[in-house]
Amino acid sequence: MSSTKSTSLLARLSRSIEIRMLGLALVLGLILSLASEYFLTTNNLLNLLDQSVVIGVVAVGMTFVILTGGIDLSVGSVAGFTGIILGLAMREMPIPAALLLAIACGALIGLLAGVLVAVFGLAPFVVTLGMMAICRSLAYVISGQQSISDVPESLGRLVDSSTLGVPMNVVILIACYAVAWVYLTWAKGGRTIYAIGSNIEAARIAGLAATRYRILVYVICSALSTLSVALIAGQLLSIDPLAGNGMELDAIAAVVIGGASLFGGRGSVIGTLMGVFIMVMIRNGMNLLGISPFWQGAAIGSIIIGAVLIERLMARRTTR
Amino acid sequence: MLTTQGIIKRFGAVTVLDGIDFELQSGEVHALFGANGAGKSTLSKLIAGHLQPNGGQISLNGHACNFRSPREALEAGVAMVMQETSLAPDLPVFENVFLPLYGSKGRAKFSELRLKTSTILAQLGVADEIDPQDRTGDLSAAHRQLVEIARALALNARVIIFDEPTTSLSPSETDKLFAVMDRLRAEGRAMIFVSHRLEELFTITDRVTVLRDGGVAAHGVRTADLNQAELIRLMIGRDVESVSRDTLPAAEGGGEPVLAVRNLQAGALVRDVSFTLHKGEILGLGGLVGAGRSETLEAIFGLRAIQHGEIRFHDKPFRANHPLEAIRAGFGYLAEDRRAQSILPDLSVRENLLVAALSAQRSLWARYERFRERAAQLAIKLDLPPHRLDDESMFSFSGGMQQKVLLMRWLLLEPEVLLLDEPTKGIDIGARTAIYKLLRAVAAEGVSVLVVSSDFQELIDLCDRVVPISDGCSIGAVPAAMLDEEKLLMLAAPRSSMADQRAWIDRMAVKYDAAVFWVIVDGDSLICLAASPDSAATLGFSSGAVSLIAQTRVPQALVQTGGRGVVGETDGTTTLLLRVRNARGHDLGVIGLTFKSDVSPGQVTQLRDEIAEDIAGQGNENILLTF
Structure with missing residues (x-):
């Protein structure tokens, strides 16, 4: 569908959010590599990727939700809650079964939120704000306020294993983005999600299953939150009921920096991935340059506002 | 200056x-x-x-x-x-x-x-x-x-x-x-x-x-x-192609019935709507804003719950609970408000065009490419440059071009029935002509088209027949050739008393074994707002008819009395006419009872008093009878 011949390739590229955000990420990388000689080392780059994994996986799900015009504030708490479920389950059953159980629980929470939003018509902000409080509270209750530190070594080995020199968690990250990109770009469901976010009334009249896909995005988002907490557990070999605290803001920030519209209908997972990289690079760069970590919030906040401002100015130029 | x-x-x-x-x-x-x-x-x-x-x-x-x-x-x-x-x-x-x-x-x-x-x-x-x-x-x-x-x-x-x-x-x-x-x-x-x-x-x-x-x-x-x-x-920049009627296929009776709606009731606005849409016919729903026309289309298309009534599609009961069911059955629906109900602002023109095709297909992947050729053909038919379908946004289009794209959205699916709500609202005359031409062409190919429009002249020019809708109630179906704007407005003018009157008419018909009708007499012709079921044979006209009085079966009653009194007709029937006014004295026309069995003048007078009493007993403030 993007095989437009009437516009030049360059003009089309400069109009695509993904390319612009890739540009921004490259510029940032260039500045950092000039500022610190350590930045461009293999070790640091792998470190960057590693730091991108957890927030990156959550941000994929958040992109789905935001594309429909919704928002999910509960991702961090869902991670905390289902992380505890995972930890407890691994005591009772083999790891794959425990993983499946935890992800199913995450999906179920998403299903509940999705039904409240899509069927009962509650505001996504309110529903997921409520879910956020409920899940965090349940995480404390079922964990007995204790972190679970008897995570089996084999989960750690699974996450740390590498294929062709690429760590497992990075493979998972890339797989998530590749599948999501293909689905959102080429699949009927993906296009439906864009249509819903763009004009839900029109999508419904055109016969699209708006309700079903609006529920689905919350299911995907919550399930991916659970996947992210499994990756954390594999790295730390411990699960804390506080896991994922503040993750929702990082994920939303990545999606917004990646050019998505909070009103829905516009955005892409590639943009989101760039948003994740930009955020991680800023944190990493500031560490390398020895800048106090308390400045990180100011820097990321400025990038969020700056990215949206640039997007708005570009949009105004193209519509004039 | x-x-x-x-x-x-x-x-x-x-x-x-x-x-x-x-x-x-x-x-x-x-x-x-x-x-x-x-x-x-x-x-x-x-x-x-x-x-x-x-x-x-x-x-x-x-x-x-x-x-x-x-x-x-x-x-x-x-x-x-x-x-x-x-x-x-x-x-x-x-x-x-x-x-x-x-x-x-x-x-x-x-x-x-x-x-x-x-x-x-x-x-x-x-x-x-x-x-x-x-x-x-x-x-x-x-x-x-x-x-x-x-x-x-x-x-x-x-x-x-x-x-x-x-x-x-x-x-x-x-x-x-x-x-x-x-x-x-x-x-x-x-x-x-x-x-x-x-x-x-x-x-x-x-x-x-x-x-x-x-x-x-x-x-x-x-x-x-x-x-x-x-x-x-x-x-x-060129002569307007006149929207002449000569290309029209035959009206009622020409094609087989495709969609039959009987006594449809949906929400507060659609109270009693009946009509039959034939194959290859363009049928108009004519009424004022708020008469329940758009809501009728929505009910058929699965966007609105139906409380009562029957929809038959190809003579089988049909009820869509979701637009997708209607689409798969062969319906297309162009909504009234382009911006709010049809356009997907963030998506390209091509995706806007193909969104109905997307929802109709069952495959996992969005298979847009196979519609490319047909879309280009349709665009040419509608005077739309095919390369404009590659535009980034619908908002670089004028209203007329947007409407053409939205119409194409449904035509791509080759529907059997097209439901169109105000298809030419806010678009220029050039685009309007192109759309009329296209609708004529698809109707000629056998597509049945149901059009809602506030522009009565458009309905009369475009449609084979028009169903007047007054306050949620349909009034028969009138061949467009017999209508002008004034007559259509007369039939469709909102009458809050319509539902009550109709129930009363049906009750009287049963009670007195008579053909009961409600007409407006206008010079030498009449406009029938309602008639009891199966009364056409007795009266020579039915609900929604616009007829010459002389051609009805009860001409003497209507002419001689100017709408009052009792008259025996040549063929032996007796008709009792009652003039109807509303509480403010506004003339609402004439109600008549043509008795199927023999009655003497004396009996009729007695019946008249009985009916008057019945009306008064109802406490119905909308109807007053004078004799």
Whole structure:
């Protein structure tokens, strides 16, 4: 569908959010590599990727939700809650079964939120704000306020294993983005999600299953939150009921920096991935340059506002 | 007084105005006329400083004056009365009138402003209708517009631009606006009147400048020297293909019934709608806004719950719970509001075009490519350049082009039944003709089309038959050839008593074994608003009929009495006629009972009293009978 011949390739590229955000990420990388000689080392780059994994996986799900015009504030708490479920389950059953159980629980929470939003018509902000409080509270209750530190070594080995020199968690990250990109770009469901976010009334009249896909995005988002907490557990070999605290803001920030519209209908997972990289690079760069970590919030906040401002100015130029 | 020379305006890569010369004299109303997207609004915004030209020169009284902002234009005496009003609804009228002054230096004295506002309103001749203290948001649309005009006068504007000023006005309000414009013209002010309503243009303007595709098609021609056809030809650059009826397939009885709706009740607005749509037929639903026409389409398409009634599709019961079920069954539905209900603003034109195809398919992948060829073919049929389907956004299209794309959205699916709600609303005559032609063509191919339109002339021209809908109740189906706008309006005029009357008629028919009818007698013809079931054989007409009285089976009753009394007909039947009025004495027509069994005149008198008693006993305030 993007095989437009009437516009030049360059003009089309400069109009695509993904390319612009890739540009921004490259510029940032260039500045950092000039500022610190350590930045461009293999070790640091792998470190960057590693730091991108957890927030990156959550941000994929958040992109789905935001594309429909919704928002999910509960991702961090869902991670905390289902992380505890995972930890407890691994005591009772083999790891794959425990993983499946935890992800199913995450999906179920998403299903509940999705039904409240899509069927009962509650505001996504309110529903997921409520879910956020409920899940965090349940995480404390079922964990007995204790972190679970008897995570089996084999989960750690699974996450740390590498294929062709690429760590497992990075493979998972890339797989998530590749599948999501293909689905959102080429699949009927993906296009439906864009249509819903763009004009839900029109999508419904055109016969699209708006309700079903609006529920689905919350299911995907919550399930991916659970996947992210499994990756954390594999790295730390411990699960804390506080896991994922503040993750929702990082994920939303990545999606917004990646050019998505909070009103829905516009955005892409590639943009989101760039948003994740930009955020991680800023944190990493500031560490390398020895800048106090308390400045990180100011820097990321400025990038969020700056990215949206640039997007708005570009949009105004193209519509004039 | 005001001239423009070689005005050029581009939006991005699109050149909207390409070298416009325009000249406005004092003491005239000058029409800017053209199809949607011809550049009328853009030119007026340039003159009023809302936009800046990319080239060319605007001069006022011989001085160059390319205004950089609306404020500069206002200070120079050029004001624009906007399509969507630019008033602050919570402020009182006098503050809105002097709002532009709030940006200037010095202190405003409320008492003085109030007084000045009263003077201006008096000048407009509406001092007794609008109080300067009124909250602006509480005023009617027409009065708000007058406040905007007052604002222009407060700044002593010599040039006033009216951009589609009559869109939200009723006919009487429009007359009042024109009276005000006359007065302003007499004072020597110059006015630009942007509109595409022909009648108004001929009523109020002195000269016309016609824009077409960003150029000038006619320069300040005297309005009196033109007629409607010439003006339309200038506007679209070719002769309008007349929407003649000769290509029409046969009406009722021609094709087999495809969709039959019986006693449909859905929500508060659709109360009792019945009609039959045949194969290859264009059937219109004619009624006023709020009559339940759009809601009928929504109910059929699965967008609205049905409380009662039956829909049969190909003689099998049909009920869609979701649009997708209707789409898969072979329905297409063009909603009334393009922007709110049809356009996906963030998606490309091609995806907008293919969204219904997307929902109809069952595969995992969005298989857009296989529609490419058919889309291009359809585009050509609709006079739409196929390469425009690759545009990024629907908003680079005019209303007419958008509507063509949305129509194509459904035609791509090769539907059996097309449900169209106001298919030509807000689009120019050229696009309208293309759409009519296409609808005729698809109907000829066997597609059944159900059209809702507020434009009665359009229904009569386009449709084979029209089903009048009055207050949620349908009234038969009338061949369009027998209708004119007046008759259709007569049938469709809202009658709150309709449902009650109809129930009463059916009850009387059973009780007295009679054919009961409700008609309006108009000279030598009658318009039947309702008739009891199976009465056509006795009466010679049925519900919704527009017939000559002489051709009915009960002519004597209707002619001799002018609608009252008792008469024996030639074939031995007896008809009792009762004149109906509402509580305020407004004539509602005639109700008649034609008795199937023999009755003597004495019996009839007795029956008459019985019926009158029955009505009174109902406590029905909507119906009063006089004899």
